[in-house]
């Protein structure tokens with residue numbers, strides 16, 4: 001945190017106009033920025049949404065490059081470039097040798113469903129709502145043992161599988177889940193092929209939470225949710241080997257690490273429930 005403060009100070013001094021960045025400049029991190037109202041902000045090639053007060057948000061992927069360029073154009077047309085140093089992370093890599101990855105071959109019917117599911121998810125995440133919930137606090141939707149973390153990956157006989165982008169929390173089927181932050185429901189699906197019961201809550205400016213493998217979805221598209229609201233129940237629907245919540249966070253199409261947004265998991269009774277890391 002010290003190093004980050006120093007970096008922030010550096011940014012403030014180095015640029016002519018006020019630029020404030022708050023959050024971890026690291027892979028998987030979400031950063032909230034502030035510029036003078038009326039400014040335009042670009043991260044590399046992407047034009048960002050800027051609120052009337054000058055607030056914006058950006059995020060870095062699991063494998064984000066070590067530098068990114070932020071360009072701020074003030075209302076008078078003057079552009080300032082700021083090169084951001086993105087701290088790389090080490091991920092939990094599990095090597096599995098001698099055992100073939102259990103391959104699931106989806107049928108033609110399954111493939112149709114998978115394509116429909118991903119189009120719906122893409123549509124939900126494509127919204128760019130002006131709401132500012134992303135700038136507030138996030139909280140764990142569920143308290144329990146963490147059984148899977150962001151960025152982890154299994155390598156089967158030298159072949160890397162798709163990395164895991166969510167944080168998994170194990171709990172028995174039926175355990176209530178609360179919204180991680182205020183927002184509006186943009187997708188409420190009872191049973192997608194891979195992710196089962198799936199809920200997407202939009203927190204504004206392209207920041208969204210996805211809750212997966214739900215046994216029950218208790219809200220519908222368009223519902224406004226606030227912290228404390230029970231929005232769904234834990235399950236093992238879709239492709240899951242045991243009941244658990246898989247909570248994912250997106251900034252636009254960039255997958256960010258939910259665990260960087262919340263305080264450490266509160267202490268809890270160890271549950272006997274099995275949840276798979278993937």
Ligand SMILES: [Zn+2]
Nearest residue numbers: 168246277278
């Ligand atoms: Zn998972």
